[in-house]
Every structure is written in C-alpha cells, then in structure tokens.
Amino acid sequence: MDSLIGAVTQGLAGPGHGGAGGSGPDWVGIVSGLLANGSAQGGLGGLLKQLEGAGLGEQVQSWVSKGANQPVSGDQLSSALGGDLMAQLAGQAGVSHAEAGSQLSQMLPQIIDMLTPHGEVPATGAGGLGDLAGLLGGLLNRA
Template identity: 45%
Template sequence: MSILGNLGSLFGGGNQTDAAAGGASLVSVAGQLIQQAGGIQGLTNLLQQHGMSDAVQSWVGNGANQAISSGQLGQALQNGGLNSVVAEAASKLGMSQDQVMNGLAQVLPHAVDHLTPNGQVPSNGSGLDLSSLAGLAGKLFGPHTDTA
C-alpha cells in the first residue's frame, strides 16, 4: 500500500483530501522533530544511538529508504526527550500518539532523505531550511494516479 493509502486509513476512510491534509501535518511534525533534535545531524545521531544506523544511512544515502517501526521510533524519541513533540502533535491533530508515531515512521525517512539530497548530513542544524519540506508533502500526498 502506498504512503497515501496508509495515511488515508490513518485519517479515517482513505479520502485523498484528508490524507493530503494529514500528510502535510505529519511532514510538519517531522520538521518539528528535526528542529527539536538539533537538525538532521542531531536526529540521525539519536536514531543511530538506538539501533537504527542502517535505516538512517539508507535515508541519507542515495538508495532506497529502509523502513522503521513506530515502536523503534517511539522508543528513540522518548529516550531522546522528544516525546513531547509527538504528544503535542497528537493533541493538535486530534489523533492518538500511536497514530502520529505510525505516520511519522512512514514520513520521517522521506523527510531526512529530502533534506540530504547529496547523501550528506549537514553538520550545522541551524542552516537547515525546513520550508523545503512543504514541497515534500506535495510530492508524497498530492494528487496522483498511483494506487499501489
């Protein structure tokens, strides 16, 4: 199932408009996580410390992105002190924290991949332009004919 289809079911019913709006919100939450973690470098370091090195390297590199489970992500974020970002997002979106974590586990690999187009993690998080994630939301959740 595509990310759009998965998020459509997350937002109740698979309506493409709901999925696009929810997907854009999840991309925004991913941006907040990246920011709170100290940029791409901070987030990748955190996830690598919690056993996700291979997956994180696949996101940064130029190949296919490896998946992570929402459980792995949740544990890393909680241990890294970032669970409050997820709790706040769940409250704002009217979703459970599990639903937000499931969505983030799908969106975060694409966000990191999108923000590291040359296969390199930027060394300074302060120079990160998170506004470029808006384009990612459109690519992932915008209207298209892919039903896979």
Template identity: 50%
Template sequence: MGLLDSVLGSVLGGQQPLQAGQGGGLSGLLGTLFSNPQLLQVLTGLLANNGSQGGLGGLMAKFQQAGLGEVVASWIGSGQNQPISGNQLTDVLGSDVMADLAAKLGTNSGEAAGQLSQVLPGLIDQLTPSGQVPQEGLGNAGELMGMLGGLLARR
C-alpha cells in the same frame, strides 16, 4: 488562517496540493504532507535546526543512541530506505515526545508513530538528495518549508 496556512499558501503558489494517497513517490509524499498541515508542522519541528529535536543532526544522534543509526543513514544515503516501525520510532524519540506529537496531530501515540514512520524515511531521503546531511543542517523551519516548496515545484 494561521501562520502555517500562510506559509503553505505561499509555498504552493496558490495551487491545490495533491490529496493524500494520490500519486506515488515524491508526489504522493508531498500530497500527504500538504493535505495534512498538522503532520507537516510536526515533521518541520522534528527536522528544523530550531526544532525540538535539534534538527536532522539531533534526530540522527537519537537514532544512533537507540541502535538504529543504520536505519536513518539509509534514508540519507543513495540506496534503498530501510523501514521503521511506529514502535521503533517511539523508542528513538521517547514516549513523552511521541505523546506530545500525537497531541499536536490530534490522535493517540500509536497512530502518530505510525503516520510519522510512513513519511519520515521518504521525506529525509528527499531533503538529502546528495546523500549527505548538509553541514549547516536543513535550516530553520522557514528554510525547511522553502525546501519543501522546491520539492513540490520539481514534481
């Protein structure tokens, strides 16, 4: 049992996560994440302050540099989330980063980009309920896992 499994166990408090595809909205999103620890680990690495992309602020800067600042802003704001394609997400992160993420997910870059493009908008939306990025970011990986546990408790 790895560190991530231990963290997930404590976040879930012994309850079984929803399976991918069960329920919609927040429940469906969290079910997808908690049933796929590799995806959760990759997303935590993207969004955590101590992650590879410099946290949510660093990720936002990459979106702005790629001309997609309004897309990520829609995920943070209180309006409808704009979709992003796997190809657009690869453009934002770069093909080398996407290849690394795909290896962590045990899939190819196209499938990894597709998976991430499906869950990233909703996850960022849920982690920024006030419609703003917290000044201190979303925290380190451990703090981010705690936030996800809090979201799970609200479902």
C-alpha cells in the same frame, strides 16, 4: 511563509490525512518542529544522532545514503524519540500515539532521504521551511 504552510497543509487534508470537515493534522508543522527541535542537539543532525543512538543506525544510514531506504516501524520511532515527545507530537496532530508513530514511520525515511540528496547531512541543517513544506506536499499527495 505562514500562509504558504497553511495553503500546503490545507491541500494535504485528503483521504487518510484529514479529519472531519477536511482539516487534518498539520504534518508540515509537526515534522518541521521535529526536525528543528526533536532532540537535545536540535536540527536534522541532532535528530539523526538520537535515532542512531537508539539502535536505528542502519535505517538512518540507509535514509541518508543514495540507496534504498530501510523501513522503520512506528514502535521503533516511538521508542527512539521517547514517550513524552511522541505524546506531544500525537497531541499536536490530534491523533493517537500509535497513529503518530505510524505516520512518522512512513514520512521520516522519505523526508530525510530528500533532505540529504548527496548522501550527506547538509551543514545548514534541514534547509528552509518552504523546502520542507514542498517536500511534504509532494510526499503526502502521493499517499
């Protein structure tokens, strides 16, 4: 599994996603960690509850439902997730706090939408890490 994730993340290191030498932030690992441990409750459901509790309920519901995804700003995500968690995510990515928020604001709505294709949060959480790696690979290659 680690080799699969490594291959995906190396493939993602393109313009706008990588740094010097072609190695960019491990967004697969960062988002996987956020979905698994990003809130006190853990898991996708816990993360969504945290975002809803921080005033992003309308946006979150749009990401889970079958309609169009409402946008969220990096500042809104930073506020909802908290400065400590955002600083940790930015540190893992090797980017500024603002850049981490911006990247997550672009990725999370689409990832959550893809992880909830039937308009419901899956009972098993966010699914396998391999599934998430594939979703992120497709998402970031479109950018």
